[in-house]
Amino acid sequence: MKKIFILTILSSFALFFTSCEEEAFEAGSNNFFSFENSLNGQEVLVAAGDESTQEITVYSNRVSSSARTIDIAVDTELSTLPANSYVLASNTVTIPANSNVGTTSVTFSNITDAEDGASLVLSIPQTGSILAGEDLQLDIVLFCPDNSIALNITTDDWPDETSWELYDLTTGQVLIASGGPFVNPDDDFATLTTEFCLPAGNYGVIVYDAYGDGISGGGFTITLDGVTIASGIVGASADPGNISSSGSTTFVLD
Numbered sequence: 516m517k518k519i520f521i522l523t524i525l526s527s528f529a530l531f532f533t534s535c536e537e538e539a540f541e542a543g544s545n546n547f548f549s550f551e552n553s554l555n556g557q558e559v560l561v562a563a564g565d566e567s568t569q570e571i572t573v574y575s576n577r578v579s580s581s582a583r584t585i586d587i588a589v590d591t592e593l594s595t596l597p598a599n600s601y602v603l604a605s606n607t608v609t610i611p612a613n614s615n616v617g618t619t620s621v622t623f624s625n626i627t628d629a630e631d632g633a634s635l636v637l638s639i640p641q642t643g644s645i646l647a648g649e650d651l652q653l654d655i656v657l658f659c660p661d662n663s664i665a666l667n668i669t670t671d672d673w674p675d676e677t678s679w680e681l682y683d684l685t686t687g688q689v690l691i692a693s694g695g696p697f698v699n700p701d702d703d704f705a706t707l708t709t710e711f712c713l714p715a716g717n718y719g720v721i722v723y724d725a726y727g728d729g730i731s732g733g734g735f736t737i738t739l740d741g742v743t744i745a746s747g748i749v750g751a752s753a754d755p756g757n758i759s760s761s762g763s764t765t766f767v768l769d
Contacts, residue, residue, distance in 0.1 A: 547576040548585050548639050549648025559623060559653050562660045563712060566624045569653060571637065573608045575615040583610045585617065586640050590650060593636040600625050600655075601635055623655065631657035659712035662768045663740055666709045668722060669733040674702035676725040677749075679709075679735070684765065685716035696725065704732075719765040720747070727752035727760045737766050 551572050561567040573585055585608045602622045610617035621635065633655050639647035670677055678695030682688050694709055722735050729751040737745040745766040752760035 546644050547646045547648070549574055550637065550639070550651035557651070557653050558656045560656050560658050561623050561626045563626060563628075563657055565626075565660075566622055567626075568620050568622045570618055570620050571608070571651070573610065573617045573619075573639070575610055575617075578613060578615045579610075580612055582612045583617075584608070585610065585645070587619070588638050588640055590636040590638050593650070593652075594634060596623075596630060596633040596635045596655060597625075600630055600633075621653070626655060626657060628657065630655055661712050661714045664711045664713050664768070665738045665741075666711070666720060666735065667706055667738065668708075668735045669706045669730070670697060670702055670704060671731040671733050672703050673699060673724075673726065674705070674707075675699040677722065677730060678725070679720060679722045681711065682719045682721070683716060684719050688719075695723075713768055715768050717765065717767050719763060720745070721761050721763045722747065722749050723759055723761045724749045725759050727755035727758050729755075729760055730762075735762070735764075737764065739768070 551574065559567060559569050571587070573587070575583070587603070587606060587608055589603070600623060602624075604620045604622070608617040608619045621637075623635075635653045635655075636650050637653070638650045639645070641647045666679065666681065668677065668679060674697035677697055679693060680690055681692040683691050692709075692711065697705075697707060720735065720737060722730075724730055730749040734746065734748040736743045745764040747762040747764040749760055749762035752758040
């Protein structure tokens with residue numbers, strides 16, 4: 516699923532044109548180019564597992580009767596987004612004849628929690644005949660287009676005995692995520708949260724205690740956008756030390 520987010524111009528075209536023109540003339544050049552008035556910190560919304568294509572617009576301070584091709588480059592020193600997470604449609608932008616606007620695009624993919632908040636910084640290299648505005652910074656914001664779910668497990672003093680599994684029960688019993696055991700003593704008496712982005716369907720969670728004496732004073736909840744929609748406890752088995760125990764719950768998402 517691709518979503519195209521068009522960058523909006525933060526100031527009117529007239530103001531932009533004037534500021535570009537003044538800066539260019541002050542430098543003694545009629546060849547001034549800039550990214551949409553330098554929209555630093557522009558957020559790009561990307562859903563995990565999806566692609567998002569962002570249009571990039573370059574303006575010139577003047578109209579020419581001939582087409583002009585301008586180089587754009589990734590500033591690898593300032594960018595924090597991994598190179599395998601984006602693809603530029605082109606390393607150049609062509610401004611057609613009798614126009615002062617040209618466009619290209621960049622497609623973001625392979626975005627995970629690790630890339631949330633990372634930035635891609637683009638620049639227009641300056642040469643002897645070209646003056647450029649400030650760099651364009653695009654900040655990745657990971658969002659959930661479906662249901663934002665959290666599994667919250669409260670541990671006892673033996674978190675290394677605790678693990679969990681999440682199942683999709685919509686068309687059967689399909690394991691879609693798992694975790695644990697946790698760290699002892701770092702995770703003692705802690706509430707540990709794991710977040711998911713889940714589409715509509717039926718789901719189930721199982722939380723295990725390996726030793727079988729249960730999670731004393733602990734348990735688990737499922738929250739949807741911060742609201743609890745299901746919960747459970749992990750009690751003791753019939754033979755702790757020899758038989759593990761577990762607790763489970765199910766929930767439905769629209």
